[in-house]
Amino acid sequence: MNATVYLDYNASAPMWPEAAEAAAEAMRAGANASSIHAPGRAARARVEQARQSVARLVGADPAGIVFTGGGTEANNQAIRCCGAARVLVSAIEHESALSADERAVRLPVTADGVIDLEALDRALAAAPRPALVAVMLANNETGVVQPVAGAVAAARRHGARVHCDAVQAAGKIPVDAAALGADSYAVSAHKLGGPQGVGALVLRDPDGAAPLIHGGGQERGRRAGTENVAGIAGFGRAAEIAAQRLDEFARLSALRDRMEAEIRALDPGAWMPGAAAPRLPNTSMAVMPGCESAAQVIAMDLDGIAVSAGSACSSGRVRPPYVLAAMGVDEDAAMCALRVSLGWRTTAGEVDRFVAAWARLRDRTARRVA
Amino acid sequence: MIAPDIDKPPAETLVAVAMSGGVDSAVTAALVAEAGYRAVGVTLQLYDDGSASARKGACCAGQDIYDARRAADAIGIPHYVLDYRSRFRESVIEPFADSYVAGETPVPCVTCNRTVKFRDLMGLARDFGADALATGHYVRRVAGPDGPELHRAVDADRDQSYFLFATTRDQLAYLRFPLGGMRKEAVRREAARLALPVAAKPDSQDICFVPGGGYARVVERLRPGAAEPGDIVDLQGRRLGGHDGIVHFTVGQRRGLAIGGTGEPLYVVRTEPATRRVVVGPRDALAGSEIRIGGLNWLAGAAPPSGPVAVQAKIRSMRPPAAATLRAGAGGSASVALDSPERGIAPGQACVLYDGERVLGGGWIRRAPDGPAALRP
Numbered sequence: 001m002n003a004t005v006y007l008d009y010n011a012s013a014p015m016w017p018e019a020a021e022a023a024a025e026a027m028r029a030g031a032n033a034s035s036i037h038a039p040g041r042a043a044r045a046r047v048e049q050a051r052q053s054v055a056r057l058v059g060a061d062p063a064g065i066v067f068t069g070g071g072t073e074a075n076n077q078a079i080r081c082c083g084a085a086r087v088l089v090s091a092i093e094h095e096s097a098l099s100a101d102e103r104a105v106r107l108p109v110t111a112d113g114v115i116d117l118e119a120l121d122r123a124l125a126a127a128p129r130p131a132l133v134a135v136m137l138a139n140n141e142t143g144v145v146q147p148v149a150g151a152v153a154a155a156r157r158h159g160a161r162v163h164c165d166a167v168q169a170a171g172k173i174p175v176d177a178a179a180l181g182a183d184s185y186a187v188s189a190h191k192l193g194g195p196q197g198v199g200a201l202v203l204r205d206p207d208g209a210a211p212l213i214h215g216g217g218q219e220r221g222r223r224a225g226t227e228n229v230a231g232i233a234g235f236g237r238a239a240e241i242a243a244q245r246l247d248e249f250a251r252l253s254a255l256r257d258r259m260e261a262e263i264r265a266l267d268p269g270a271w272m273p274g275a276a277a278p279r280l281p282n283t284s285m286a287v288m289p290g291c292e293s294a295a296q297v298i299a300m301d302l303d304g305i306a307v308s309a310g311s312a313c314s315s316g317r318v319r320p321p322y323v324l325a326a327m328g329v330d331e332d333a334a335m336c337a338l339r340v341s342l343g344w345r346t347t348a349g350e351v352d353r354f355v356a357a358w359a360r361l362r363d364r365t366a367r368r369v370a
Numbered sequence: 371m372i373a374p375d376i377d378k379p380p381a382e383t384l385v386a387v388a389m390s391g392g393v394d395s396a397v398t399a400a401l402v403a404e405a406g407y408r409a410v411g412v413t414l415q416l417y418d419d420g421s422a423s424a425r426k427g428a429c430c431a432g433q434d435i436y437d438a439r440r441a442a443d444a445i446g447i448p449h450y451v452l453d454y455r456s457r458f459r460e461s462v463i464e465p466f467a468d469s470y471v472a473g474e475t476p477v478p479c480v481t482c483n484r485t486v487k488f489r490d491l492m493g494l495a496r497d498f499g500a501d502a503l504a505t506g507h508y509v510r511r512v513a514g515p516d517g518p519e520l521h522r523a524v525d526a527d528r529d530q531s532y533f534l535f536a537t538t539r540d541q542l543a544y545l546r547f548p549l550g551g552m553r554k555e556a557v558r559r560e561a562a563r564l565a566l567p568v569a570a571k572p573d574s575q576d577i578c579f580v581p582g583g584g585y586a587r588v589v590e591r592l593r594p595g596a597a598e599p600g601d602i603v604d605l606q607g608r609r610l611g612g613h614d615g616i617v618h619f620t621v622g623q624r625r626g627l628a629i630g631g632t633g634e635p636l637y638v639v640r641t642e643p644a645t646r647r648v649v650v651g652p653r654d655a656l657a658g659s660e661i662r663i664g665g666l667n668w669l670a671g672a673a674p675p676s677g678p679v680a681v682q683a684k685i686r687s688m689r690p691p692a693a694a695t696l697r698a699g700a701g702g703s704a705s706v707a708l709d710s711p712e713r714g715i716a717p718g719q720a721c722v723l724y725d726g727e728r729v730l731g732g733g734w735i736r737r738a739p740d741g742p743a744a745l746r747p
Contacts, residue, residue, distance in 0.1 A: 294452050295497035368496055
């Protein structure tokens, strides 16, 4: 059996060895970053260095970086702690943004999976002020890049604030927080080759969010709890490497496009929802008509290929992607979608193995239906 | 041998195992793996993990998914959980409610086996490349001259052939039932020998989505109008009392009839959904010997013989088969004439036909032609 082909980077990217080393080093060193003694100051230095690195990755002011327990927490804090009278979220947001405010208004997306800016404008006109708009920078399932700058412009016309979930985008495409103009961003370490359980809320105004977690005054009173120094150190190192190697993701786009072309050649009925819109270079959502997602994921897994049927859910069960439903993809097709996400370690040979497995599965399904 | 008729070595044969989280399906998976096959466990989430999930003795809620995963981990096989909630609702729960509203007594386990398990899960298993699907049902698949036959389990107390009569010949060819030749005690011993974490788990009892047997509440929730009050009448149509919805009554039921003073115990003889009447009568009024069935599934050959066939018919899951004569009609209909009358022939139940140990086929009991059938649309 060959080694597993891992094509599920959007679920979690393998750690850069340097990031793992940075985290391990911090873990070995120990100490509380709030302590005044020398070991404490050393821990503090690791945290502050990481803050600089994460800020550089997303083009933000280090003072606005609040380390959190991950992207989910950052989305929750941004949405729940901003004092908005009404929250508007795109229908394709990650569940952590969708469920952060149960009264939130859902904004439609186009058939290409892009937020409908005209609908956003109308919803903002009808919303009580101040409103908050939550729009992701890139979708986790289709990879479609969202017009965040356009959403910010619409929000400004109506005096609304914008939170942008940049969890999937950061480390895969250049992110310039200042240029995009949103009020806050969420970033997650493990999506860009850092450790799990750490992320950041990036604030344009460093005092622009109240704490979600109360306690000590860590993170300048914006996030209580002893800093996860090891996680943060690993995050910082991963952010540095990701920033240096962003151009490798451009290489992945050629690999991804070749993979999609080969799939379409194998089955003219196969298609990729969202492919007409600008996408992340590494992500492909592919529909294999007549073969449900669960069968595809299981068959691939038994073949040593790790892919997914959409965003992972806590129970690990396979379920249809709600993002495709929001795009108006009919349920039969949505039930047959597979998400393939490449990353820094992915080789052309691995993509070949995936395409070969896809072809075998397609043949078997076609024979069964015939 | 679990799959002697598959023409490749066990190590190259992929066997999907439906794992409910209970001891039977865990032993099934362990035996398949131990025999050298590539076993893959699959567990279906059939309904929401609500308050019922922690309850012992019902299958496939949250705790059961966890148990199935732990069992698969202990055996060392891949395991997958599939969200089949909407399929289960559509294929099993909704028809279950409709059946009760129509005055029938449904058997949802048959419907579940026929649809969710042997249509949907089996289709999935074929798609992901499995060569066979094994389940923990107590029933035997026996090689016969015309292909595999379905036989009663060796353990008569556990036999589940009644719930599997609707299995098609094509499905049966793909299925394996490794526990059919074992007694329950032996299965428990195997679970202990294999050190499965579910070895001491209680057996499931109820209909899985009906906690504590309170099926009427489930029906009322799904079909709010169905619980309207009506009359309880005797065989002559005289009003004896009232009731709060026909869904609370099934044929043969004695409890819950809020009427008294008639001396002789009374039983539900039938329910009439159109008039919302519950007809009661003495025990003898329950007896009948002519059964009309629909949706006939025939396993002993391509089609049932056109002439009369001597069979044994089982009209309820807990009733032994009784001698009868089958006459197959057109479009899956048939009549079954029992040699001696049986009590409590209930529309909606399965009538399963045997030749000794072998399951010949079966169908769904329909309303008697001289009964209130005319009231049904």
